[in-house]
Amino acid sequence: MRRLVLALAAVLPVALGACVDQAAGGGAGARDQIRVVGSSTVYPFTTLVAEQYLAANPDARPPVIESTGTGAGIRLFCSGIGASYPDLVDASRRMKRREYDECASHGAGDLMEVQIGIDGIALAEARRRPPMQLTPALLFRALAAAPGGRPNRSRTWRDLDPALPATPIRVYGPPATSGTRDAFAELILARGCEALDPRLATMRERDRPAFDARCLRVRDDGAFIDAGENDNLIVQKLRANPDALGIFGYSYLEENSDAVRGIAISGVAPTYQAIADGRYPGARPLYVYVKRSHLRAVPGLRRFLALYAANWAPGGALTRRGLIPSAASVRARAADTIMHDRALDLRTLD
Amino acid sequence: MTETLVPQAPVSTAEIAPHRPTDWRSHAMERRIRRRYTAERRFRLLGLGAVVVSAACLAFLLIVMIAQGYQGFVETRLTLPLDLRDLRLERSPERLKGPGADLALAGAGLERAVDAAANRAYEAEGGAALLSDGAWLRVRDAIKHDPRLLTHPFTLALPVASAIDVAAKGNGTPAAERSVAKLGAHLSCGAAWDFFTGADSTDAARAGIWGALKGSLLTMVVTLALAFPVGVLSAIYLEEYAPRNRATDFIEVSINNLAAVPSIVFGLLGLAVFLGTLHLPRSAPLVGGLTLALMTMPVIVIASRNAIRAVPPSIRDAALAVGASPIQVVSHHVLPLAAPGILTGTIIGMARALGETAPLLMIGMRAFIAAPPAGFTDSATALPVQIFLWSDQVSRGFVEKTSAAILVLLVFLVAMNGVAIFLRNRFETRW
Numbered sequence A: 001m002r003r004l005v006l007a008l009a010a011v012l013p014v015a016l017g018a019c020v021d022q023a024a025g026g027g028a029g030a031r032d033q034i035r036v037v038g039s040s041t042v043y044p045f046t047t048l049v050a051e052q053y054l055a056a057n058p059d060a061r062p063p064v065i066e067s068t069g070t071g072a073g074i075r076l077f078c079s080g081i082g083a084s085y086p087d088l089v090d091a092s093r094r095m096k097r098r099e100y101d102e103c104a105s106h107g108a109g110d111l112m113e114v115q116i117g118i119d120g121i122a123l124a125e126a127r128r129r130p131p132m133q134l135t136p137a138l139l140f141r142a143l144a145a146a147p148g149g150r151p152n153r154s155r156t157w158r159d160l161d162p163a164l165p166a167t168p169i170r171v172y173g174p175p176a177t178s179g180t181r182d183a184f185a186e187l188i189l190a191r192g193c194e195a196l197d198p199r200l201a202t203m204r205e206r207d208r209p210a211f212d213a214r215c216l217r218v219r220d221d222g223a224f225i226d227a228g229e230n231d232n233l234i235v236q237k238l239r240a241n242p243d244a245l246g247i248f249g250y251s252y253l254e255e256n257s258d259a260v261r262g263i264a265i266s267g268v269a270p271t272y273q274a275i276a277d278g279r280y281p282g283a284r285p286l287y288v289y290v291k292r293s294h295l296r297a298v299p300g301l302r303r304f305l306a307l308y309a310a311n312w313a314p315g316g317a318l319t320r321r322g323l324i325p326s327a328a329s330v331r332a333r334a335a336d337t338i339m340h341d342r343a344l345d346l347r348t349l350d
Numbered sequence B: 001m002t003e004t005l006v007p008q009a010p011v012s013t014a015e016i017a018p019h020r021p022t023d024w025r026s027h028a029m030e031r032r033i034r035r036r037y038t039a040e041r042r043f044r045l046l047g048l049g050a051v052v053v054s055a056a057c058l059a060f061l062l063i064v065m066i067a068q069g070y071q072g073f074v075e076t077r078l079t080l081p082l083d084l085r086d087l088r089l090e091r092s093p094e095r096l097k098g099p100g101a102d103l104a105l106a107g108a109g110l111e112r113a114v115d116a117a118a119n120r121a122y123e124a125e126g127g128a129a130l131l132s133d134g135a136w137l138r139v140r141d142a143i144k145h146d147p148r149l150l151t152h153p154f155t156l157a158l159p160v161a162s163a164i165d166v167a168a169k170g171n172g173t174p175a176a177e178r179s180v181a182k183l184g185a186h187l188s189c190g191a192a193w194d195f196f197t198g199a200d201s202t203d204a205a206r207a208g209i210w211g212a213l214k215g216s217l218l219t220m221v222v223t224l225a226l227a228f229p230v231g232v233l234s235a236i237y238l239e240e241y242a243p244r245n246r247a248t249d250f251i252e253v254s255i256n257n258l259a260a261v262p263s264i265v266f267g268l269l270g271l272a273v274f275l276g277t278l279h280l281p282r283s284a285p286l287v288g289g290l291t292l293a294l295m296t297m298p299v300i301v302i303a304s305r306n307a308i309r310a311v312p313p314s315i316r317d318a319a320l321a322v323g324a325s326p327i328q329v330v331s332h333h334v335l336p337l338a339a340p341g342i343l344t345g346t347i348i349g350m351a352r353a354l355g356e357t358a359p360l361l362m363i364g365m366r367a368f369i370a371a372p373p374a375g376f377t378d379s380a381t382a383l384p385v386q387i388f389l390w391s392d393q394v395s396r397g398f399v400e401k402t403s404a405a406i407l408v409l410l411v412f413l414v415a416m417n418g419v420a421i422f423l424r425n426r427f428e429t430r431w
Helices: A002-025 A043-056 A070-077 A097-105 A136-143 A179-196 A200-206 A208-215 A231-240 A250-255 A272-276 A292-297 A301-311 A328-340 B027-073 B093-097 B101-107 B110-121 B135-145 B147-151 B162-168 B174-186 B210-241 B246-260 B263-277 B285-309 B313-321 B326-354 B358-362 B383-391 B397-427
Strands: A035-038 A064-066 A088-091 A111-126 A171-173 A224-226 A245-249 A260-262 A283-291 B074-082 B154-159 B187-191 B367-369
Touching (some): A035 A043, A043 A064, A043 A301, A043 B367, A070 A088, A070 A097, A070 A179, A070 A283, A111 A179, A111 A250, A111 A272, A111 A301, A111 A328, A171 A179, A171 A231, A179 A200, A179 A283, A200 A208, A231 A260, A250 A272, A283 A301, A292 A301, A301 A328, B074 B110, B074 B162, B101 B110, B101 B135, B135 B154, B162 B174, B162 B397, B210 B246, B210 B285, B210 B326, B210 B383, B210 B397, B246 B285, B263 B285, B263 B358, B285 B326, B285 B358, B326 B397, B358 B383, B383 B397
Parallel strands (some): A035 A064, A035 A088, A171 A224
Antiparallel strands (some): A088 A283, A111 A245, A111 A260, A111 A283, B074 B187
16 A cells, blocks of 8 residues: 555645646746647748758757648637747638638738749549540549539549540549648639630639639549548558559658659649649648747747758758749749848738 | 345146156267357357457558568668868867857858768769758767867768668669669668657658657656546546445546547637646647546546446545544545556556547647657657658658657557556555
């Protein structure tokens, strides 16, 4: 029995210690640790920056980077300012007007927008199968919930185009909260939708919700399979099931080029060159958003941002990890934003 | 004991047939006996088969993990001749042992010097790209350990880049395989100690498990500190003191229900209560521990109640009869006798908490953090979450790191169960 009492006595101070800690570390107040949330596509680049930051500042506390997906990340980022909210959000698409309003309503409207580079949304297939050639219009007809206003009934690629194989339409892609998914809808589906019916382009200007419902909704009858935020899982599924296609970021395509191959869209294959010069239709910019008020409050945040700029040029550490550099003028403007804390121009959001 | 256990057979008035000895040799009898033995054998084989199937699953898991994971404990190194005599240091080499050495060496351009040396020595094979991003940190540590290295040329085996490492282990891309073939004898193998001392990294060659392991340990300490006393005390109260009425019945049902609630629900609860209302720091082992304690507590209560109930009432009666107070009965007799069961239940609950991912994801313990946590309120990840994060990494080098991390988790679990068995044997009592 004495042993048990001793064990309890040993445990209790720890419990009390935890309470003291809680009083010291909890809640608002200053924080000397950079916190980042957001896109799983930008995550590998931000983690690399975090690592360099720690190597250059061995005494700093390690930045905390969470991969939550762009949508969820922006929601967390926008819930307020102060120590309990993230300083930075990684985004694999631009912030939407609606999201900005949410931010502003919580007092976090003073933002800085930095484009760190470009990513390509790759449509990929297993190397074992003969290469496919697709266009945005074909992809729209294959994957939209209601192309032309009627429910999508096509089962195989041949249903869409006699030149394509008679394999069933099966596409693994990221979930609806993912920026990759939004960008896919925006870059490929919307383009395909407009290509089929040019009148829709004016609808996009005048009635955005109707356009979104018509063009961006993805079918949910099993042809498009939500594979979660794990892109490696999609690569594995393609290895196992050569009939399927997958949607993921260019860096995963590059790393797994022995097993999967990028599908050319409108005749342009997703290569480094084609994405960098904008010929590939699935190219999208990657951003980080920063709260300007946190720049002063969180030590090291400025140096952290400067490290993005130091590594995003061609040949830099970020591009060696698969980031595609944006055009020189865009890079110069982004570096200038970081240098001079320029605020986000609201008029450009949609 | 006035009644007999066997009820009296009804008295039959019918004439009893004359008894004939059983004919064991008859054909029908032999067939029936054979059938009995066959059924017996079949049943035994069925049980054996079940054991074999479960053992085979376990063996399959272990063999796959060990086959993929053992290479995670091994790193490939490249021998690099270094001459750092031109490195401009602001302070004398002797003073490098003190604080600030990291900054001084980084400021002196050590990283560039190491890259330049690699470019000189292995220009044809790929130069600095052959080395891991963190190779210069290894040089930095060597210099801090022995500052005289700055005064003469020396060679050091440095970890190679992840792509080369994977290729040297026979699983890489053709280009990397060619580099490995060219480097040949300059490559060597060694234990990847960094894996046990480092934290998460974007470079598979540098990624370590210690950060996540420490996060898990801190989380478990908080869980144990909260769940064990509360769980055991409520079990004692419910078994020894509480009156039997509707209220205690309701509590009993609630606890049983709580033990069956899926863990993600506790994660949401933790998110709402600890982060939303109490404003505790996100991603901290403290919050993880509190959340997991909520999950573990019902398991401990149920196990402890069963253990306390199994203590024979005669022991309590005897203690009371010789004048022990109720608290003496509990602390001198009931608890020590119930201890093996309580401890086993606790450790099984803790082992479940150790392997839990879902609630930790909800409270933000799924972050990339490049250094191990320093305390309970520091941001941290936990072992199972680290495994999940690595499985999602782009680089192929992480495949073996993921398996290696799973092995570490398994060893941790086996150790915990070992402690459970040890404690059970130690406290075991007979009555």
